[in-house]
Amino acid sequence: MRLRSLMIKGFKSFADETVLHFNKDVIGVVGPNGAGKSNVVDAIRWVLGEQKSKELRLSKMTDVIFNGTKKRKAGQSAAVTLTFENTKNILPTEYQNVSISRHLYRSGDSEYRLNGVACRLKDIRSLFVDTGIGSNSYAIIALGMVDDILSDKENARRRMFEQAAGISKYKTRKKETLNKLKATTVDLDRIEDLLFEIEGQLKSLKS
Known part of the structure; x- marks a missing residue:
C-alpha cells in the first residue's frame, strides 16, 4: 500500500x-x-x-x-x-x-x-x-508525541506496541461488544420494569 x-x-x-x-x-x-x-x-x-x-x-x-x-x-x-x-x-x-x-x-x-x-x-x-x-497512529509523528513515548505518558509505549503487533482491532471490537452488552442490559432492565407495571395494571383490572 x-x-x-x-x-x-x-x-x-x-x-x-x-x-x-x-x-x-x-x-x-x-x-x-x-x-x-x-x-x-x-x-x-x-x-x-x-x-x-x-x-x-x-x-x-x-x-x-x-x-x-x-x-x-x-x-x-x-x-x-x-x-x-x-x-x-x-x-x-x-x-x-x-x-x-x-x-x-x-x-x-x-x-x-x-x-x-x-x-x-x-x-x-x-x-x-x-x-x-x-489519525492517532504512529505513522504520523506530531509535535509532542516523541516526548509522550519516551515518558510513557498515558501508556503511549504500550499503545504503540499493540498497534505494531496488530491487536488494536481486537481491542476495538472488544470495546464495541462490551458497549453493546451494556446497552442490552439497560434495555432488559427497562423491559422488566415495564412488565412489572403491566402486571400491576392487569391485577387492578381483574379485581
Whole structure:
C-alpha cells in the first residue's frame, strides 16, 4: 500500500485546491517557515478522522476552514482527499485505488466519503485498523508525541506496541461488544420494569 496523492482545498492556509502527488516510495516536503508544511500533516490527520481540534493546533474544529486574508474572503468549507494505491490488497477492499475524503462546512455540517460514496467515520477507521495508518497512529509523528513515548505518558509505549503487533482491532471490537452488552442490559432492565407495571395494571383490572 502506498500513498499516491493528497488533495487539499480550503483547509487552513490552502485556500485554493492543491494536489500533492507522491510518485516515489520516499518523499520529503520542504519549504521555509510558514509555507504550510505542518498544515500538510494536519490535513492528513484530519481526513483520517481527527476529532480533537487541539491536536490540529486550533481552538475549534471549524477553524480548519480558510479564514481569509486582507485580499481574500474567508472560505465556506474545507475538503481533503487522500488516495492510496492498494494493489497488494492490504486494505480489505476489492479496489486497487482507495480514496477517503472529509468535508466540513461553516455551518458545522460535515461528511466523509469512501471512493466518492458517503460513509461513516467508523467505516474509515475500520478500513485502516491495524494498517498503521490513522489519525492517532504512529505513522504520523506530531509535535509532542516523541516526548509522550519516551515518558510513557498515558501508556503511549504500550499503545504503540499493540498497534505494531496488530491487536488494536481486537481491542476495538472488544470495546464495541462490551458497549453493546451494556446497552442490552439497560434495555432488559427497562423491559422488566415495564412488565412489572403491566402486571400491576392487569391485577387492578381483574379485581
